[in-house]
Amino acid sequence: xxxxxxxxxxxxxxxxxxxxxxxxxxxxxxxxxxxxxxxxxxxxxxxxxxxxxxxxxxxxxxxxxxxxxxxxxxxxxxxxxxxxxxxxxxxxxxxxxxxxxxxxxxxxxxxxxxxxxxxxxxxxxxxxxxxxxxxxxxxxxxxxxxxxxxxxxxxxxxxxxxxxxxxxxxxxxxxxxxxxxxxxxx
Amino acid sequence: xxxxxxxxxxxxxxxxxxxxxxxxxxxxxxxxxxxxxxxxxxxxxxxxxxxxxxxxxxxxxxxxxxxxxxxxxxxxxxxxxxxxxxxxxxxxxxxxxxxxxxxxxxxxxxxxxxxxxxxxxxxxxxxxxxxxxxxxxxxxxxxxxxxxxxxxxxxxxxxxxxxxxxxxxxxxxxxxxxx
Numbered sequence: 001x002x003x004x005x006x007x008x009x010x011x012x013x014x015x016x017x018x019x020x021x022x023x024x025x026x027x028x029x030x031x032x033x034x035x036x037x038x039x040x041x042x043x044x045x046x047x048x049x050x051x052x053x054x055x056x057x058x059x060x061x062x063x064x065x066x067x068x069x070x071x072x073x074x075x076x077x078x079x080x081x082x083x084x085x086x087x088x089x090x091x092x093x094x095x096x097x098x099x100x101x102x103x104x105x106x107x108x109x110x111x112x113x114x115x116x117x118x119x120x121x122x123x124x125x126x127x128x129x130x131x132x133x134x135x136x137x138x139x140x141x142x143x144x145x146x147x148x149x150x151x152x153x154x155x156x157x158x159x160x161x162x163x164x165x166x167x168x169x170x171x172x173x174x175x176x177x178x179x180x181x182x183x184x185x186x
Numbered sequence: 187x188x189x190x191x192x193x194x195x196x197x198x199x200x201x202x203x204x205x206x207x208x209x210x211x212x213x214x215x216x217x218x219x220x221x222x223x224x225x226x227x228x229x230x231x232x233x234x235x236x237x238x239x240x241x242x243x244x245x246x247x248x249x250x251x252x253x254x255x256x257x258x259x260x261x262x263x264x265x266x267x268x269x270x271x272x273x274x275x276x277x278x279x280x281x282x283x284x285x286x287x288x289x290x291x292x293x294x295x296x297x298x299x300x301x302x303x304x305x306x307x308x309x310x311x312x313x314x315x316x317x318x319x320x321x322x323x324x325x326x327x328x329x330x331x332x333x334x335x336x337x338x339x340x341x342x343x344x345x346x347x348x349x350x351x352x353x354x355x356x357x358x359x360x361x362x363x364x365x
Contacts, residue, residue: 019311026245027259059283062299064206065275066246073279085280091273096245097268103239122356123349124238124319125327130345131211132314133207133338138307140339148304155308159215160315163223166205166216169309174207175229177301185297 012079013047015087022046022072022091038066047075066090118123191259192266198225199251199270200213204278206271208306210247214313217251218320227258227315234320326359 013021027041042053048082060070069089076088110116156175158164198220202213214237221227228236236257240250248271255267314335322328334348 028244052248055226058299060279062295062302063275063283064204064207064246065272065278066206068246068280069248069272069276070283072277074283077280077284084278085276089276093192093245093268093272096243096249097264099245100243100249100253101256101264102241103243104236104256109237111354115361118356118360119353120235120356121323122233122327122352122359122360123242123329123362124351126349127238127241128234128314128317128321129331129336130241130314130338130348131214131310131317132331133335134211134313135314136335137309137339138310142303142307144304144307147237148294150261151301152304152308152311155305156311156315157308159212159309160312163215163226164311165220167201168215170205170305172206174298174301174306175274177305178298181297184292185293 010046010048013045015080015084017045018076018079018084019091021047022076022088023095025068026092028093036070036167041075047079093175147180188259188262192262194225195258195263195266196270199255199267200274203271206264206275207302208310210214210250211313214250215309217254218316221254224277227254228258230320231323232257234317237317238321270298312325326355330355332334 021040027038028040037057038053041047049076050055056074057067059074060067063070069092072092073085073086076084076086078084080087107116107120139152142148151173154156155169157174158169159166199289202216204218207215214356218230218233222230222233233254236253237250240247240253243249250269251262255263255265255270257263259266278340317327318331330352334352336346337343337348
């Protein structure tokens with residue numbers, strides 16, 4: 001990773017700061033971490049410049065996995081190698097994992113109350129709507145080409161309606177999409 | 187016995203880790219297929235409930251996998267599931283990310299990124315539909331899903347509001363129309 005483009009000097013965070021930064025991030029990330037990640041890493045902690053951050057997130061997006069978890073790996077790696085990467089990911093995930101278990105235990109204890117059941121069933125319906133809405137919004141904003149719509153439609157049909165294993169869907173569509181992209185560019 | 191189930195958990199989730207393009211939301215159909223159809227660890231309704239619990243917690247959406255591990259095999263299951271879904275893609279990012287970071291504008295990477303965009307979107311839509319099929323058993327639930335989708339499309343407000351309103355609607359329904 002090349003050093004930052006701008007002249008501003010940024011002291012590298014030590015392992016404790018790396019841990020506390022990502023711990024905070026994990027706790028704040030209600031309804032998605034991405035907006036908080038930028039706020040903490042770029043503005044509050046000043047670990048990376050805006051463009052470095054965008055680059056890390058971009059790489060995190062191309063690779064499989066949650067892009068924030070991937071960004072934690074890359075940021076930890078950049079400052080402290082393998083130890084930094086492990087510390088950053090552990091810090092990011094530990095509190096959310098504990099909290100979700102606490103929530104599940106509470107649910108287990110109060111599941112007999114019909115209001116709790118009804119509220120959670122309705123939330124599950126809403127959660128499905130959130131995901132559908134997100135996909136629609138992304139599709140509208142991306143202004144996809146007809147070819148892209150075909151690839152998106154195929155991915156949707158295979159995963160959403162036909163119950164095709166993900167390995168097959170991705171194994172077929174991603175190489176095909178890559179070939180089409182590279183071929184068009186020539 | 188317990189060891190077998192931990193191996194099964196690991197085997198079910200680890201391959202998904204490196205197929206998780208576009209974040210956790212794209213693997214929900216595969217998760218549902220593995221957990222409900224193949225291993226029969228829980229019913230479709232229980233799956234939908236766990237998803238709702240995971241959504242209510244802060245942090246990345248991938249928590250649903252940890253929660254499934256917990257539900258299936260307690261603390262050991264939680265750890266097996268969490269490591270299985272995170273470690274493979276983290277290792278991949280660690281080793282490939284450093285190389286890619288040095289050549290962020292190379293034609294290959296950009297082509298791959300562009301090719302992944304519509305596929306990811308399609309997978310997320312597929313996830314939403316699989317979840318809706320698991321969660322929507324009556325007209326109210328269907329209406330809540332549709333209204334929430336509309337809320338996301340037409341506003342940029344915090345999604346937690348939609349979950350809160352839906353929960354209240356569910357409670358109100360119990361009192362107004364007892365089944």
